[in-house]
Amino acid sequence: MNSIQLASGLAVVNILLLAVLVAVWVRSYLKFRTSLVLGLLAFALVMLxxxxxxxxxxxxxKMFYSGDPAVQQAVLVLRALQLVALVFLTWVTVK
Incomplete structure (x- = not known):
């Protein structure tokens, strides 16, 4: 499995985490109507x-990424960092 396939898998996981966050923040916004929750919702939608x-x-x-393994590795690292950030954000939001 190459780096772009792994990055694609991480992007799918990120989308799933963001869907959870959107659901929680929509529910919270409908209940509290605060600009902070609206900002969090906007953030999640943009990231989605x-x-x-x-x-x-x-x-x-694929040809854009396939030429340089260093680019593929950089894309994979960025997706992984985003995943770590979203795991923490989802954990504190759902908790």
Whole structure:
């Protein structure tokens, strides 16, 4: 399995975590109507869109990433860092 396939898998996991966050924050916003929760919801929606676009590019523009293994590794590291951040954010939000 190459780095781009792993990065795609991490992007899918990120999307799942972001879907959980969106659900929690929509429920919270409907209950409390605060700008902080609205900001968190906007953040999650933008990150959700970014991960969806990333998956599109991973599959639709393979030639863009396939030429340089260093680029593939960088993309994988960035997706992994985002996953770690989203795991912590999801854990404290759901808790």
């Amino acid at each position: 869109a970014e991960n969806a676009v990333a998956i599109y590019y991973f599959f639709g523009m």
